[in-house]
Amino acid sequence: MTLTRRTALLGGAALPMAAATAARAAEHESAPAMPPMPHARGFQLGDFAVTTLLDGSLPRDGVKDIFGVNVDDTTFRDVSAANFIPADMAQFYFTPTLVDTGAELVLFDTGLGQGGITRALAEAGRTPDEIDVVVLTHMHGDHIGGLMTDGAPTFANARYVTGRAEYDGWKALPDSGPAKQMATHVDPLADKMTFIEDGDSPVSGITAMAAFGHTPGHMTYMLESAGQQLVLTADLANHYVWPFQDPDWHTSFDSDKDAASASRRRILAMLATERVPMIGYHMPFPAAGFVETRGEGFRFVPVGYQLMG
Numbered sequence: 191m192t193l194t195r196r197t198a199l200l201g202g203a204a205l206p207m208a209a210a211t212a213a214r215a216a217e218h219e220s221a222p223a224m225p226p227m228p229h230a231r232g233f234q235l236g237d238f239a240v241t242t243l244l245d246g247s248l249p250r251d252g253v254k255d256i257f258g259v260n261v262d263d264t265t266f267r268d269v270s271a272a273n274f275i276p277a278d279m280a281q282f283y284f285t286p287t288l289v290d291t292g293a294e295l296v297l298f299d300t301g302l303g304q305g306g307i308t309r310a311l312a313e314a315g316r317t318p319d320e321i322d323v324v325v326l327t328h329m330h331g332d333h334i335g336g337l338m339t340d341g342a343p344t345f346a347n348a349r350y351v352t353g354r355a356e357y358d359g360w361k362a363l364p365d366s367g368p369a370k371q372m373a374t375h376v377d378p379l380a381d382k383m384t385f386i387e388d389g390d391s392p393v394s395g396i397t398a399m400a401a402f403g404h405t406p407g408h409m410t411y412m413l414e415s416a417g418q419q420l421v422l423t424a425d426l427a428n429h430y431v432w433p434f435q436d437p438d439w440h441t442s443f444d445s446d447k448d449a450a451s452a453s454r455r456r457i458l459a460m461l462a463t464e465r466v467p468m469i470g471y472h473m474p475f476p477a478a479g480f481v482e483t484r485g486e487g488f489r490f491v492p493v494g495y496q497l498m499g
Contacts, residue, residue, distance in 0.1 A: 228244075228313065229243060229244040229245075229306070229309055229310040229313045230242070230243055230244070230310050230311075230313040230314040231475070231476035231478075232314070233420075233476075233478060233493075233497035233498065234497060234498065235413055235415050235418050235419075235420050235497065236414075236415030236416025236417060236418040237291075237292055237415045237416050238289055238290065238291055238292070238395065238413060238415040239289070239290040240287065240288070240289050240290075240413070240420065240469070240497075241287070241288040241289075241290075241314045242285050242286075242287050242288075242469060242475065242476045242477045242478060243285060243286045243287065243288060243301075243307060243310035243311060243314065244283065244284070244285055244306070244310055244475045244476075244477075245284040245285065245286055245300075245301030245302055245304075245306035245307050245310060245336065246283075246284045246301065246302050246304065246306045247281060247282065247283045247284070247475065248281070248282055249279055249280070249281050249282070250279065250280055250281075250282050251278055251279045252278075253277070253278065253279060253280045253429075253432075254266050254277060254278070255442060256280075256428075256441065256442045256443070257280075257428070257429055257432035257433065257439065257441055257442075258432065258439055258440075259439070259440035259441065259442055259447070260438075260439065260440045260447075261439050266432075269431070269432065269435055269436075270431070270432075273431045273435070275431060280429055281474070282472060283471075283472055283473065283474055283475050283477065284301055284302055284306070284332050284471065284472070285469070285470075285471055285472070285473070285475060285476075285477040286298055286299040286300055286301055286307055286310075286333075286336075286471075287299070287422055287469050287477075288311070288314060288316065288321075289396070289413060291393060291394065291395055291396075291415075293393070293394070294322040294323055294393050295316070295320055295321050295322045295323070296321075296322065296323040296324075296325060296392065296393055296396065297321045297323070297324050297325070297345065297348070298325045298327060298411065298422055298424075299325075299326060299327055299333040299334075299424070299471060300324065300326075300333065300334060300335065300336030300337050300344065300345075301332065301333075301335055301336040302331070302332050302335045302336065303331075303334075303335025303336045303337075303338070303339075303375075304335070305339075306336070307336040307344070308336075308339075308344070318344050318345050318346070319345070319346050319347050320347075321345040321347070321348045322347070322348060322349070323348060323349055323350075323351060323392060323393060324337070324345050324348045324349075324350045324351070325350075325351045325352070325392050325396075325411070326350065326351070326352040326356075326376070327352075327408060327409050327410070327411070327422070327424035327425070327471070328352075328353075328356050328404065328405040328407065328408040328409065328424065328425065329352075329356060329357070329360045329369075329372050329376065329405060330405065330425070330443075331371045333424075333425075333471070334371060334372065334375045334376055335371065335375065337375040337376065337379065338374070338375050338378070343378070343379060348382070349382050349383075349384065350379050350382050350383040350384070351383070351384045351385075351386060351392040352376075352383065352385060352386070352407075352409075353385065353386060353387070353398065353400075353407035353408075353409045354385035354386065354387055354407065355387075355400075355402070355406055355407030356405060356406060356407025356408065356409065357376075357383075357385055357407070358406075358407070359405065359406025359407055360372050360376075360405075360406070386398050386409075388400035388409075392411075395413065395414050395415050396411055396412070396413055396414075397411065397412045397414070398410075398411055399411065399412055399421070399457070400453075401423075401424070401426050401453040401454075401457055402446070402449055402450075402453060403444055403445070403446045403447070403448070403449030403450030403451070403452065403453045403454075404424075404425045404426070404441075404443065404444045404445065404450050404453075405425075405445055406445065406446075408424065408425060408426075408450075408453075409424065410422060410423050410424055410426055410457060411424075419464075419466045419467075420466065420467045420468065420469065420478075420497075421457070421461060421466055421467075421468045421469075422468070422469050423457065423461075423468045423469065423470045423471070424470070424471050425443070425471055425472065426453060426454055426457055426458075426470065427454055427458070427470060427472075427490075428441055428443055428472045429472065430470070430473050430474055430479075430490040430492075431490070433454060434458065434481070434484075434487060434488045434489055434490050435484060435485075435487045435488070435489070436486070436487045437451050437454035437455040437458060437487060437488070438451045438455070439451075458481050458488045459483075459488075461480070461481040462481045462482055462483050462488055465480065467479065467480055467493065467496070467497060468480070468481060470490075473490065473492075474492065476493065478492075478493040478497060479491050479492045479493045480493070480496075
């Protein structure tokens with residue numbers, strides 16, 4: 191489901207524009223399509239091999255109602271323009287992360303459940319049955335969708351880890367509506383699941399850091415190896431511009447918007463101050479980068495060659 195730039199520009203569902211867009215589309219009609227993005231990108235963190243896995247990418251319109259819930263239209267347009275992005279669409283990315291600690295293969299989140307995670311693992315030279323541990327940062331469908339394939343566990347030999355507050359929060363809901371996929375994808379694996387709290391370690395060198403608000407028990411994770419650190423921020427921020435430039439802007443996907451904003455500001459401030467790199471589930475692939483302060487907010491700086499080992 192990865193889309194080329196040309197497809198994204200010409201797709202009517204992605205950019206419902208008028209005459210100006212039609213003219214641009216005609217202009218691109220004869221241009222060759224860009225090759226697909228690779229679906230795996232490796233980084234070195236001390237003794238850890240870290241690989242981001244592009245499960246899928248798709249365009250989405252109506253983004254003001256997603257990323258600017260408590261912001262007026264003019265401000266949203268101005269901030270978008272200042273960052274060279276349109277105010278009416280965004281490209282979404284879905285990026286699980288694989289960490290090879292040398293002792294275990296740990297997969298963080300599993301994608302949408304449309305086969306992308308298996309494809310990306312293959313590009314990384316891995317198969318699902320090699321995964322030792324699956325860590326779920328939270329229970330949204332685009333993170334748990336890949337747990338099952340045709341009704342059977344995708345990662346047959348893995349054990350599973352998730353936050354206790356997250357699991358309990360979702361189990362308090364009926365097995366319909368938002369929690370329906372949890373009942374079909376997570377509950378069948380419950381006997382292989384370990385529940386952790388803030389500060390616990392699913393494996394040596396990886397520590398859970400509570401970032402509640404996006405969901406009841408949303409977790410981020412600190413990776414540490416040979417004196418180097420990197421934070422998997424999961425859905426702390428769902429776009430590389432709007433939630434960074436002002437963490438107090440509300441995102442519609444966040445269940446507790448004020449708590450999510452507070453978590454965002456706290457962790458982004460830590461990343462900027464300590465100059466620790468991050469991998470964000472919805473950042474533009476390969477999803478890794480750095481955070482710097484920008485006025486009262488922050489800016490995401492995409493990785494170049496800094497983590498190549």
